[in-house]
Amino acid sequence: MTDAQPARGVFATDRSGAVGGATDPLDIADQVLHLVRAKAADAEAEVEVRHGEEALTRFASGFIHQNVAEETRRVLLRVALDGRSAGSSMDGFDAGGLARLVDDVLEVARHRPEDPDWPGLAEAAPAAGVEHWDDATASAPPDERARRVREFVDAALGLETAGSCLTAGTRVAFANSAGQRLVGRATVAGLSGIARTATSDGSSRDASVGLQALDGGVLGRRAAARARESADAIDLEPGRYEVVLEPQCVANMLEFLFLHGFNGRAVQEGRSFARLGEAQFDRSITLLDDATDTGQVGVAFDAEGTPKRRLEVVRAGVTTAILHTRRTARKAGTESTGHATEESGQRGAVPANVVLAAGDRPTSALVAQVERGLLVTDFWYTRILDPRTLVVTGLTRNGVWLVEGGRVARPVRNLRFTQSFIEALAPGAVRGVGSERTLILDGLEAASLVPALHLASWNFTGGARG
Amino acid sequence: MYDLVIAAVEAALAAGARYADARVMETRSEWMTARNGTVDSLERRERAGIGVRALIGSSWGFFAIPELSPAAARRAGTRAAEVARASGLVSGPVLELAAQPPAQGSWASTCLEDPWSVPLAEKGALLEGVTRTMLDHGADLAEASHRTWDTRKWLATSEGHRVDQHIVECGAAMNATAVGERETQRRSYPGIRGQYGTRGWELVRELDLPGNAARIAEEARALLSAPACPALDATDLILGSEQMALQIHESVGHAVELDRILGWEAAFAGTSWLDLRRMGSLQFGSELMTVTADATLPGALGSFGYDDEGTPAHPVDIVRNGTWVGVLSGRDSAALAGIPSGGAVRADGFDRIPMVRMTNVGLLPGPHSLEEMIAATDDGVMMDTNRSWSIDDKRLNFQFGCEIGWEIKGGRRGRMLRNPTYTGISPRFWGSMDMLGNRSEWTFWGTPNCGKGEPGQVGHTGHPAVPARFRGVRVGVRG
Numbered sequence: 001m002t003d004a005q006p007a008r009g010v011f012a013t014d015r016s017g018a019v020g021g022a023t024d025p026l027d028i029a030d031q032v033l034h035l036v037r038a039k040a041a042d043a044e045a046e047v048e049v050r051h052g053e054e055a056l057t058r059f060a061s062g063f064i065h066q067n068v069a070e071e072t073r074r075v076l077l078r079v080a081l082d083g084r085s086a087g088s089s090m091d092g093f094d095a096g097g098l099a100r101l102v103d104d105v106l107e108v109a110r111h112r113p114e115d116p117d118w119p120g121l122a123e124a125a126p127a128a129g130v131e132h133w134d135d136a137t138a139s140a141p142p143d144e145r146a147r148r149v150r151e152f153v154d155a156a157l158g159l160e161t162a163g164s165c166l167t168a169g170t171r172v173a174f175a176n177s178a179g180q181r182l183v184g185r186a187t188v189a190g191l192s193g194i195a196r197t198a199t200s201d202g203s204s205r206d207a208s209v210g211l212q213a214l215d216g217g218v219l220g221r222r223a224a225a226r227a228r229e230s231a232d233a234i235d236l237e238p239g240r241y242e243v244v245l246e247p248q249c250v251a252n253m254l255e256f257l258f259l260h261g262f263n264g265r266a267v268q269e270g271r272s273f274a275r276l277g278e279a280q281f282d283r284s285i286t287l288l289d290d291a292t293d294t295g296q297v298g299v300a301f302d303a304e305g306t307p308k309r310r311l312e313v314v315r316a317g318v319t320t321a322i323l324h325t326r327r328t329a330r331k332a333g334t335e336s337t338g339h340a341t342e343e344s345g346q347r348g349a350v351p352a353n354v355v356l357a358a359g360d361r362p363t364s365a366l367v368a369q370v371e372r373g374l375l376v377t378d379f380w381y382t383r384i385l386d387p388r389t390l391v392v393t394g395l396t397r398n399g400v401w402l403v404e405g406g407r408v409a410r411p412v413r414n415l416r417f418t419q420s421f422i423e424a425l426a427p428g429a430v431r432g433v434g435s436e437r438t439l440i441l442d443g444l445e446a447a448s449l450v451p452a453l454h455l456a457s458w459n460f461t462g463g464a465r466g
Numbered sequence: 467m468y469d470l471v472i473a474a475v476e477a478a479l480a481a482g483a484r485y486a487d488a489r490v491m492e493t494r495s496e497w498m499t500a501r502n503g504t505v506d507s508l509e510r511r512e513r514a515g516i517g518v519r520a521l522i523g524s525s526w527g528f529f530a531i532p533e534l535s536p537a538a539a540r541r542a543g544t545r546a547a548e549v550a551r552a553s554g555l556v557s558g559p560v561l562e563l564a565a566q567p568p569a570q571g572s573w574a575s576t577c578l579e580d581p582w583s584v585p586l587a588e589k590g591a592l593l594e595g596v597t598r599t600m601l602d603h604g605a606d607l608a609e610a611s612h613r614t615w616d617t618r619k620w621l622a623t624s625e626g627h628r629v630d631q632h633i634v635e636c637g638a639a640m641n642a643t644a645v646g647e648r649e650t651q652r653r654s655y656p657g658i659r660g661q662y663g664t665r666g667w668e669l670v671r672e673l674d675l676p677g678n679a680a681r682i683a684e685e686a687r688a689l690l691s692a693p694a695c696p697a698l699d700a701t702d703l704i705l706g707s708e709q710m711a712l713q714i715h716e717s718v719g720h721a722v723e724l725d726r727i728l729g730w731e732a733a734f735a736g737t738s739w740l741d742l743r744r745m746g747s748l749q750f751g752s753e754l755m756t757v758t759a760d761a762t763l764p765g766a767l768g769s770f771g772y773d774d775e776g777t778p779a780h781p782v783d784i785v786r787n788g789t790w791v792g793v794l795s796g797r798d799s800a801a802l803a804g805i806p807s808g809g810a811v812r813a814d815g816f817d818r819i820p821m822v823r824m825t826n827v828g829l830l831p832g833p834h835s836l837e838e839m840i841a842a843t844d845d846g847v848m849m850d851t852n853r854s855w856s857i858d859d860k861r862l863n864f865q866f867g868c869e870i871g872w873e874i875k876g877g878r879r880g881r882m883l884r885n886p887t888y889t890g891i892s893p894r895f896w897g898s899m900d901m902l903g904n905r906s907e908w909t910f911w912g913t914p915n916c917g918k919g920e921p922g923q924v925g926h927t928g929h930p931a932v933p934a935r936f937r938g939v940r941v942g943v944r945g
Contacts, residue, residue, distance in 0.1 A: 094533065117504070
C-alpha cells in the first residue's frame with residue numbers, strides 16, 4: 001500500500017491557461033464544436049460551457065468558521081457516432097485540455113456498445129427572454145456576505161447561531177452541431193441560519209437573484225424568535241395529526257413527487273404513481289415548473305439545449321404533464337420538456353423551477369383553521385420507502401408547535417413521520433394553501449417557489465427521542 | 467506540481483496569512499450504467515485545479531481555480547487570504563492548529579489491474595449481460611454500473627508538509643426491480659450502492675456480478691408476494707453485514723465527527739448527541755462493540771496515506787468495549803478539543819475545503835457466526851441490504867429500511883418478509899447488541915456517496931462490518 005510513485009500529472013497536455021485567453025462561454029463552445037468537426041466530421045455533438053464564480057460563507061457558534069470561493073470553468077461535451085454516444089466533462093478552458101477532451105470522448109464513443117435510444121440533438125430554437133441576473137451579486141466581495149452574517153448573529157441577541165450566506169454568478173452557453181446556440185446567465189444569493197437556545201433551534205431563510213434583497217437582521221431576529229418560541233418543548237404522543245407545513249417542508253415533498261412521479265423515466269419503468277388526466281391531488285393543488293417566473297432562478301434552457309417553458313404538471317388536482325429529457329421523450333413519442341441535467345443519465349428528468357400556485361390566505365390564517373394539529377417548520381432527512389406509494393420517512397426540525405383551537409398552544413419535541421406524500425395531497429386532504437410564497441434553493445441553479453400547506457392528516461410514527 | 471502549491475502558499479503568506487496550505491488535485495473518473503440490456507450512459511470527467519486555505523488570526527479563507535499555472539496558483543493564494551480577512555469581520559476564538567510534524571512523502575494505493583486498461587467493450591458486455599440475466603429471471607427493471615476514480619494530489623503547507631498521493635478507486639453495483647400492482651420491490655448486489663474500494667478492476671471481477679444476477683432478480687419478484695414484515699414493538703433483530711455498514715455509518719461515524727460535536731454543522735448536516743466531556747466514560751454500546759477509524763486498511767474505500775492536511779494515516783479508537791473513546795478530527799477541530807489530530811480531514815476535489823470525513827469506520831469482529839445467531843434466536847427477524855435511511859440531526863433517532871427480511875422461528879430462518887424496517891435510539895440500540903459476527907464474515911464495505919458540507923462534498927468512506935444481533939428492537943414501522 002505504500003509503494004511510492006513519482007509525482008506526475010494524470011494529463012499529458014498542458015493545463016495552464018484558457019484558449020488564447022478566451023473565457024466567453026459561447027466562444028469556447030464554438031471552438032469545441034470546431035475541434036469535433038475537425039476530428040470526426042459526421043459526429044453529432046453538443047457542448048455546454050459554464051463560467052463564473054461561486055462563494056459561500058458559513059458561520060457557527062456565532063463566528064465564520066468556513067469561507068470559500070472558487071472560479072468555475074466547466075465544459076461538458078457529448079458526441080454520438082453512428083448511434084454510439086458518450087459524454088465527458090472537464091474543468092478549465094485550456095487548449096490542451098479541450099483537445100484532449102474531444103479526443104477522449106470520440107474514442108469512448110467509438111468503442112462503447114451501441115446506444116439504441118440515442119435521441120439525437122436539439123434543433124435550433126430560441127429560449128425565453130427571461131434572465132435571472134444581478135450584476136452586483138455576480139461580483140459580490142466576501143465582505144458583503146460577512147456583513148450579512150454579522151447582522152444575523154447580532155440580531156439573535158446572544159443566542160448561538162449557525163448558517164450560511166452564498167452568492168453565485170454563472171454565464172452559460174450551449175451549442176450543438178444541429179445549429180442550436182444559446183447563451184444565458186444567472187445569479188443567486190441565499191442566506192439561511194438557525195438560532196439556538198439550550199433546548200431548541202429556530203430557523204429562517206431567504207433567497208433571491210440579488211444579494212441586496214437579503215437582510216441578515218430580519219432573518220436573525222426571526223430565527224431567534226422561533227428558537228425562543230420553541231424552547232422547553234414537550235413530548236407529544238405519536239399518531240395522526242392535521243398539520244400546517246411551512247414552505248421548506250412543502251418544497252421537500254414536491255422534490256419527491258417530481259423525482260419519483262412526474263419523471264418520464266420513472267413513468268416508463270413503471271415506478272411512478274403519476275397517471276395523466278386523473279385527479280390524483282386535491283383541487284387546490286396547481287403545480288408547475290416555470291423558469292419564466294420572475295421569482296425563480298437559473299437559465300432558460302436545459303443541458304440538452306432544449307428551451308424551458310412554463311409547464312403545468314398538475315392543474316386543479318389533475319395530473320397534466322410528465323417531465324422529459326430528449327431520451328425519455330423519444331421513448332414516449334413526445335417532445336422534451338427541457339428538464340435534462342448533467343445527471344439525467346442516472347436520474348432522468350429533473351425540474352429546476354418548481355412553482356406551487358399560491359392560495360388566498362396567509363400562513364397565520366392556515367394555523368387559525370387548525371382544530372388540533374401541528375405547525376411544522378422544516379423536514380429533515382426524508383427518505384423514500386416505496387416509490388409507487390411515495391411513502392417517505394423523515395423527521396421534523398427547527399420548531400414544531402401544537403396548535404389547538406386555531407392558536408399555537410405549545411412547542412413539542414421533534415417527531416418522526418412515515419407518510420405517503422400522495423395520500424397527504426389527495427383529493428379532500430388539503431385544507432388550505434398559503435398566499436405567501438418562499439423561494440427554497442436546491443443548489444445554485446434550481447429552486448422551489450412554494451407557499452405553506454394545511455393538510456388534513458399526517459402520520460407521526462414516533463418521537464425523536466424514541 | 468510542487469512548484470505550484472508552494473507558489474500558492476507563498477502568495478497567501480505574502481497577502482497576510484499566518485498559515486496556508488495548497489492542494490493540486492487531478493481526478494479522472496468514469497461511470498458506465500446499463501439498463502435492461504443496454505449501456506445507456508457512459509460519462510467521463512476530468513478535474514484539475516488548485517485550492518488554497520489561508521488562516522489570518524483565527525479566521526479561514528479558501529479559494530480555488532481550475533487552472534494549473536504559476537499565475538493561477540499565486541492568484542488563488544492571494545484571494546484565499548482576502549476571503550480569510552473577510553471572515554475576520556465575524557471572528558471566533560483563538561485558534562492554534564494541533565501540532566503535526568511536517569510530513570514529506572509519497573503514497574499510492576495498490577491497483578493490480580488498472581481499470582483504464584480494461585476495454586470499454588468488456589465493461590459494457592459485463593453490465594449488459596447481467597442486466598439481461600436479471601430481466602430473464604423476473605426483473606422488470608435491471609440496472610448495473612461501474613465507477614472508477616483516479617486521483618493524484620500534491621499538498622504543501624507553510625509548515626513544510628510536502629505530500630503527494632495517487633489513489634485508484636473502483637467498484638460496481640447492480641439491482642433488479644420487480645413492479646407489482648401497488649408497490650415495487652428491489653434487490654441489489656453486493657449492496658444498495660454496490661461495493662467499492664481503493665483497488666483496481668480486480669475488485670469488480672471478485673464481486674462476480676454474473677453469478678448473482680439471477681438470484682437477486684428472483685428475490686425481487688418473490689418479495690412482491692411475500693408477507694409484510696410484522697409490526698412489533700420489541701423483537702430480536704439480526705442484521706446482515708451490508709446493513710450493519712449503513713448502521714455504523716449513520717449512527718456511529720457521523721455522530722463522532724468532531725466538527726458536528728463542536729456545532730460547526732449545526733445549521734445544515736446537524737450536530738451530535740455526544741458531549742465531549744463524556745468522552746472516555748460514556749457507554750455507547752454493549753461490551754461487544756469496538757469501533758475504529760482506520761485509514762490504513764488495505765483496499766478499503768476510506769484508505770489513504772495522508773489526510774488532506776498532511777497528517778499520516780493511522781488507526782483511531784472510537785468505541786472500545788462499548789465505551790466512547792475517540793472522534794474523527796482534523797488539526798483545527800482537534801486543537802479546540804485539546805486532542806491530537808485524528809488525520810480524518812479530506813476534500814472531494816481541488817475546489818473544496820478539507821473537512822472532517824469518515825475514513826474506514828467499522829466494527830472489529832466478534833466471536834459469533836451468522837449461523838450461531840440464527841440458531842440462538844427463538845423468535846425474531848433478520849434483515850439485510852439497505853433500502854432507506856433516515857436519522858435525526860443529532861444522530862440519535864434512526865429508522866432504516868432493508869430490501870429483504872426473513873422470519874426467524876425456533877432457531878431457523880423461515881419465510882421471506884417484504885418491506886422490513888426497524889427503528890431505535892443509538893445508545894439503546896447498540897447497547898442491546900449481544901452477538902457479533904466473526905472475522906470470517908468481516909467485510910470492508912465502501913460507501914462512495916457520503917454527502918456533507920456546504921458547498922456539498924461527496925465523500926468516499928469505508929465500513930468494516932459483520933452481522934450482529936440486537937435485542938428488543940421495534941420493527942415493521944409503516945406509513
